[in-house]
Amino acid sequence: MLDHAVVGIVAAAVTAVLVPPVAMLGRRLGAVRWRSGEGPTAGRGATRVPVLGGLAMFGGLVAALAFAAPREAFAEVFSATSEPVGLLVGAAALVVLGVLDDLLDLPAAFKLAGQLVAATLVAALGLQLQYFWLPGVGVVALSNDLGLVLTVIFLVAFINIVNLVDGLDGLAAGVSGIGAAAFLLYALRGGGAASSLLSSATLLAVITIGLSVGFLVHNWYPARIFMGDTGSMLLGLLLGASGVAHVGRSSSPTTAEFVASVPLIVPLIVLAVPVLDTVLTIVRRVRNDQPVTRADLGHLHHALVASGHPHRRAVLVLYGWSLAAGFAVVGPLYLPGRTVAALLLVLVLVVMGFTLVGLREVGGSTEQPAGHDVEDVPSPI
Numbered sequence: 001m002l003d004h005a006v007v008g009i010v011a012a013a014v015t016a017v018l019v020p021p022v023a024m025l026g027r028r029l030g031a032v033r034w035r036s037g038e039g040p041t042a043g044r045g046a047t048r049v050p051v052l053g054g055l056a057m058f059g060g061l062v063a064a065l066a067f068a069a070p071r072e073a074f075a076e077v078f079s080a081t082s083e084p085v086g087l088l089v090g091a092a093a094l095v096v097l098g099v100l101d102d103l104l105d106l107p108a109a110f111k112l113a114g115q116l117v118a119a120t121l122v123a124a125l126g127l128q129l130q131y132f133w134l135p136g137v138g139v140v141a142l143s144n145d146l147g148l149v150l151t152v153i154f155l156v157a158f159i160n161i162v163n164l165v166d167g168l169d170g171l172a173a174g175v176s177g178i179g180a181a182a183f184l185l186y187a188l189r190g191g192g193a194a195s196s197l198l199s200s201a202t203l204l205a206v207i208t209i210g211l212s213v214g215f216l217v218h219n220w221y222p223a224r225i226f227m228g229d230t231g232s233m234l235l236g237l238l239l240g241a242s243g244v245a246h247v248g249r250s251s252s253p254t255t256a257e258f259v260a261s262v263p264l265i266v267p268l269i270v271l272a273v274p275v276l277d278t279v280l281t282i283v284r285r286v287r288n289d290q291p292v293t294r295a296d297l298g299h300l301h302h303a304l305v306a307s308g309h310p311h312r313r314a315v316l317v318l319y320g321w322s323l324a325a326g327f328a329v330v331g332p333l334y335l336p337g338r339t340v341a342a343l344l345l346v347l348v349l350v351v352m353g354f355t356l357v358g359l360r361e362v363g364g365s366t367e368q369p370a371g372h373d374v375e376d377v378p379s380p381i
Contacts, residue, residue: 003073004184004206010067011210015060019053019218023225026050031102033226049223051102054230057211058095061234062088064207074203083200086125087241094118094159094237098230112156115233119155123148127200127241151244158240158271159233164281165274166232168305169223170216171315175273175322176235177212180205180242182270182326187246189333201246208238221311239271272325273300273318304355313354320351 026032032048065084068074078084097114100106106114122128128151129142142150166172184205215231218224227235268275277300304314324347331340 003068003071004202007064007068007074007203008206008210008213011060011064011207012214013060014063015056015211015214016217018056018059019215019225022052022056023050023218025055026052026225029103031228049226051226051228052099052230053215053219053225053227054095054098054232054234056225057215057227057231057234058091060211060214061091061207061238064210068203077200077203081200082126083245084203086122086127087200087204087238089125090118090120090122091234091237093121094233095230098228098233102228102230111229115156115159116152118237119152119159120148122155122237122241123151127151127244129154129244154244155237155240158243159236161271161274161278162236162239163229163232164278166227166229168311168315169221169226170219171318172227172232172235173212173216173219174315174319175271176239177209177216178319178322178326179239179271180208180212182330183239183242183246184209185330186270186333187242189330199245201242204238204242204245208235208242211235211238221315269329270326271322273322276300309357313357317351317355320347320354324348324351 027050029052031051033051034048065088069078069084094115097106097111097118101111128144129147131141162172162176165175184202187199187201187205212235215227219227280300300318304317305311309317324344327340327347328344331344335343
């Protein structure tokens with residue numbers, strides 16, 4: 001586990017170091033955004049924040065993989081599989097797409113096409129679903145074609161789930177880091193394809209944690225840089241790839257826990273907050289006869305700020321719900337059931353209390369939501 005920790009530290013350190021020069025590049029290229037509620041007429045306090053923060057994360061990803069490749073602990077991952085190479089190629093394609101989108105505001109259809117290409121590269125180069133285990137049916141071996149299609153759908157869904165939650169300073173990085181940490185703990189005890197430390201799943205999870213922490217140093221409110229679609233799509237890809245590398249590749253999943261019996265449900269539960277936000281967003285836009293790709297300020301994080309929560313507390317509230325979702329999945333693997341139930345109940349009550357605090361303070365906060373404005377959170381789903 002020490003090797004994993006060192007890889008995560010490398011990812012965090014390189015990302016944190018690269019953020020200042022990336023921010024400078026963003027300003028020179030004009031890749032900047034007004035904070036929500038601000039604009040040219042907002043007064044002296046208004047400022048535009050550089051985007052393209054995902055470039056720093058990509059640098060951290062490359063450095064972490066380069067550091068891990070020659071280490072004996074990860075020899076099996078790099079010698080027996082092409083998964084790291086496939087992930088890196090797909091991530092590079094996705095970063096190019098993200099940079100173009102942050103600079104040019106690409107049409108949603110073009111953006112979705114680029115995501116499909118990036119996900120296909122990852123799957124075609126080795127990281128794809130091989131098995132699907134259904135309760136009462138057993139293990140279903142997937143053909144290469146079906147496995148590729150299902151993998152691409154899953155990866156694109158995760159890319160957009162994280163993309164949608166990127167609306168407040170520190171939110172996407174924090175939620176992604178919490179989700180990756182929970183999934184890492186699950187993978188270490190969940191059995192199946194990632195029952196040992198020598199797996200792409202655990203390696204990608206710890207790198208995602210490192211990238212999130214390293215970026216959060218600069219992205220916590222008030223953020224000095226935004227990750228942009230470059231960063232949010234990259235984090236989504238890494239989280240989705242971790243899920244594919246572990247849950248969807250096990251030919252002998254454990255039946256002790258329900259969540260282990262349905263492939264791919266684990267990462268979805270771990271990221272319950274952005275998943276719920278995505279579902280509600282799609283339903284809201286369909287009911288309002290709006291295009292699903294049209295961005296708005298109706299997300300959960302925007303609702304929390306509108307209800308009276310200051311920016312930081314709104315983010316912390318969503319961190320709390322993410323922790324609760326992660327603990328619900330990971331807890332049973334490490335603690336007795338009754339202990340998990342008791343601790344989860346306490347955690348839910350505490351987070352619910354903080355969530356309701358803002359409802360009693362409506363009108364008492366004048367702080368504007370920061371992060372991205374309406375035009376800065378487009379999503380193809």
